[in-house]
Amino acid sequence: MGVVPVELLPHLRRARDLADRNFAEPLDLTALASTAGVSKYHFLRCFAAEYGETPMQYVGRRRIERAADLLRATNLTVTEVCHLVGFSSLGSFSRRFTSLLGMSPSEYQRTQDGPRVPGCYVFMLGLNSAIPAKPDPAARA
Structure with a gap:
């Protein structure tokens, strides 16, 4: 290129x-x-x-990164997270999540320890303000 x-x-x-x-x-x-x-x-x-990566690969990866944050830190269901991050199909979401993180969203959620933010706060405060995202090292470039 x-x-x-x-x-x-x-x-x-x-x-x-x-x-x-x-x-x-x-x-x-x-x-x-x-x-x-x-x-x-x-x-x-x-x-x-x-x-x-292509723009759509970038968007898909960012959605999955955000989904991982939500699954780790909230008590939302996998289906709720799927729709919150912009996927319309649970199957597509699960396939993409598994391909990027090596496990299904449900498995990932089960492996996460620590306190969970109630889903009602996520819906009340909005997706971007309720759960802080991990810093993106590529954003500094």
Whole structure:
């Protein structure tokens, strides 16, 4: 893959930030490319070259990371978490979760110790303010 033009990097970061903020919302390539101000095909190539994964792989990974946080720290069910992080299919969610973390969401939840935030707080305060996410080391890049 080619080198991404330096002047495009802030625009790619703006689209990545949108994906980070709105991961649970329906996001598609067109919306992310529009945020970056380039065509969706150019955006797809440049994003993959810069971040090592396609925009939709990035969004899916961020959703699974957030799901893992929720399963670890709340008493929400796997189905509730699935829908909260933006998946519409429990099967797709479980497959993606298992492929990234090596165990099913239910198994992951059972292995987690520690206090749990009641689900009502998550719904009352909102997804982004109820459970702090782990810092993303790639975000500093």
